[in-house]
Amino acid sequence: MAYEVAAPKYVRLAQTLQGRIEDGTYPPGTLVPSENQLVQAFGMSRPTVVRALDLLKRDGWLESRQGYGTIVRGRPEVVEQKDQRGREALERDESASPGRLVQVDRVPVPRRVASFLGVPKRTKVLVRRLLIEEDGEPVELASSYFPVGMADGTDLAESTPLHGSLREHLESRKKVRLDHVTERVSARLPSKEEAGLLALGTGEPVLSVLVVACDVSGQALQVTDVLLPADRQELEDTYRLG
Structure with a gap:
């Protein structure tokens, strides 16, 4: 626990x-x-x-x-650099992205997502899964999870790419405001389905960037799990020494 x-x-x-x-x-x-x-x-x-x-x-x-x-x-400029991954996941225009929407469905909430959305284990949530490709090669898999009720009155459950970003769509249709984002970076082994979509071999790890988007009260409205092939990533940070 x-x-x-x-x-x-x-x-x-x-x-x-x-x-x-x-x-x-x-x-x-x-x-x-x-x-x-x-x-x-x-x-x-x-x-x-x-x-x-x-x-x-x-x-x-x-x-x-x-x-x-x-x-x-x-x-600070360095903060802008740090925030790019989470901001990109929230503000990416699905219809203009170099990739394809591979899944829109109600699925049992992943354990790592349930606690952030505040839903019980095995609860069904809505997932939109976008596979990003470059030169025909998969480079990123972004799975965005929403409480099912959050999709009411929106096009989030539609199986066609949205025109505009998930953030814009959510804020305009639900009259909410995403106030801040928390990112959690970890390495893990992908599921069989994830490995297949990212064209990874057996035992090849991924870098997971869990992007938790909250309103001003701290309530998570959307959680996006961004998966990146670990062998193609390099993390860099710049900070001051006090």
Whole structure:
């Protein structure tokens, strides 16, 4: 049984402040509230506030200027690079993708997806499975899972490619807003069906990027499992040393 561990308070505060930077509440070039103001506004201790600000400074969201205060720098370029895989999965236009829709069906929810969607094991969910190809070779398999009720009033259950992205379709038809994404990267062996679609041999692993798209309350509305042949992937990251 897997248990979710809540992030430390300073991390949660940093995420809240980061969200306010992204939505324009704290525009680039402006001063962020003082430590005293943040302590009072969020009811957290000064050390917690200081750690949250330090985390945002380290990652490039904020900058301290002597004699002036802490200012907002905006969204760091390196963060844009990190977010590409999840954003691409949510905003890809199915009808214009270099590939094909290989499955639209109600299936028992995969165990790794059930906990994120908040549904019991063996519950039927809707899956849309898109195989991406380059030069006729399969390079990615993206399986997007939705609670069955989420498909009501939409074209998600249709077996033809959507014109536009899953995100656009979901937000416009269901009047919801996808607020943030969590990505979980792991390596695993593919199922027989997955290996066949990706043209993988026996025992060849895949890199799984589990993209959990949530509304502002944290409720997951869509989970996409992006599978990439592991031997064709290379991960790179850039970060500051404090």
